Each structure stands twice: as C-alpha cells, then as structure tokens.
Amino acid sequence: MAKPEVHAASLGGSPTLRTMPIFICPNCGDRSVATERTAGFANRPRSCKKCGFGFLFELLDDYYPAPNAAFFILDQEGRLIGAGRGARELTGLGDLDVIGRPVHEVLGLQFESGDDHIGTALEWGVRVLDKAVVVHAEGDRPETAKADIFPAYDEDGGLLLVLTPK
Numbered sequence: 001m002a003k004p005e006v007h008a009a010s011l012g013g014s015p016t017l018r019t020m021p022i023f024i025c026p027n028c029g030d031r032s033v034a035t036e037r038t039a040g041f042a043n044r045p046r047s048c049k050k051c052g053f054g055f056l057f058e059l060l061d062d063y064y065p066a067p068n069a070a071f072f073i074l075d076q077e078g079r080l081i082g083a084g085r086g087a088r089e090l091t092g093l094g095d096l097d098v099i100g101r102p103v104h105e106v107l108g109l110q111f112e113s114g115d116d117h118i119g120t121a122l123e124w125g126v127r128v129l130d131k132a133v134v135v136h137a138e139g140d141r142p143e144t145a146k147a148d149i150f151p152a153y154d155e156d157g158g159l160l161l162v163l164t165p166k
Contacts, residue, residue: 020033021033021058021059022058022059022061022062022063023056023057023058023059024056024057024059024063024065024160025048025050025051025053025056025057025084026053026056026057026071026072026073026082026084026085026160027048027051027053027071027082027084027085028048028050028051028053028084028085029065029069029071029084029085030048030049030050030051031059031063031064032048032049032056053084057150057152057160058152058153059150060127063148063150065148065162065164066164068086068089068090068164068165069085069086069162069163069164070083070084070085070086070087070089070090070091070162070163070164070165071083071084071085071086071087071160071161071162072084072087072098072103072107072160072161072162072163073158073159073160073161074103074118074122074158074159074160074161075156075157075158076122076156076157076158078102078103078104078118078119078122078159079100079101079102079103080098080099080100080101080102080103080106081099081100081158082095082098082099083095083097083098090135090137090143090145090163090165091107091135091137091138091140091143092137092138092140093106093137093138097138103118103161104118106137106138107135107136107137107163108135108136108137108138108139109133109134109135109136109147110133110134110136111131111132111133111147112131112132112133112134113131113132117131117133117147117149118149118159118161121149121150121151121159122151122157122159125151125153126151127148127149127150127151128147128148128149129148129149130146130147130148131146131147131148131149132144132145132146132147133145133146133147133163135163143165144165144166145163145164145165145166146163146164146166147161147162147163147164148161148162148164149161149162150162
C-alpha cells in the first residue's frame with residue numbers, strides 16, 4: 001500500500017476558530033463549528049442544522065467543496081452507506097442504488113497514480129486530497145474528477161468521499 005499522505009491543519013483566521021473543529025454535512029454540504037454541533041449539557045452530536053441529516057464529518061482544517069461536488073459516505077469496510085449532495089448529478093445514482101455496495105464496484109474509481117487511496121485513508125485514518133480519478137459509475141461513460149477523502153474520527157470509522165468533476 002502507498003505511503004500515507006498527511007496534510008498539516010492550517011485554519012488561519014481568528015484564534016477562536018483555530019481551536020474549534022469544523023464539521024461538514026455530507027448531505028447538503030453545510031459547514032459548522034464545534035460549538036454549533038452539540039446541544040445543551042449533552043456532548044451528543046446534533047444532526048445538520050440546515051437539512052437534518054443524522055451525522056457530520058469533522059474536518060482537520062477549513063474545506064470548501066465546489067458547488068458541483070458529489071458526496072459519498074463509506075463505512076469502515078469501504079461500502080457505501082449514503083450518497084449525498086451532488087451524487088445523482090455526477091453519477092445518476094442515489095441512496096437506494098448504492099447502499100451496502102463496495103465503493104469500487106459502484107463508482108469504478110481509477111486513480112491516476114494507480115494507488116488505492118480509499119484503502120490508504122481507511123487503513124491509516126489520514127486525509128487524501130486533490131487526487132485525479134476517473135469515475136465509471138455502474139459502467140457508465142468515464143468522468144474525470146478530483147477526489148478528496150476524509151476519515152471519520154469516531155468509533156464507527158468510515159470515510160467521506162468528495163468527487164469534484166473536472
């Protein structure tokens with residue numbers, strides 16, 4: 001397996017934002033900070049304040065996905081557990097088409113470098129950013145894209161895969 005690529009966190013901005021994690025909703029792409037993520041005295045995460053989706057992904061630094069980016073949620077075995085914002089537009093696939101199926105089978109990802117960046121992110125728990133990939137969703141015509149992969153920092157594991165068409 002390829003050597004993991006680790007990126008330093010560089011938030012910039014005000015000192016208060018540097019210490020607060022930033023979260024992104026895979027369903028609608030809304031971003032929030034940690035203080036917006038918990039309710040009352042409980043340390044239990046809230047769902048997305050914008051769309052109500054059940055969980056958020058923590059980002060190590062500020063990340064702004066492109067408006068046409070497609071979000072896919074994977075479990076720790078590399079199976080798709082959700083197709084979020086932009087998935088249908090890029091691939092023609094929705095939740096019912098992908099849930100429970102291996103990401104490589106459904107999206108037919110071919111990374112330019114030949115490496116398995118999904119496997120690297122799952123095994124090492126590291127982000128993999130800005131990787132050229134060709135998407136063959138369900139054998140459809142190939143689409144070139146850029147992949148950004150974010151591990152989940154909770155006991156469930158998994159990944160957020162963001163594909164941005166080129």
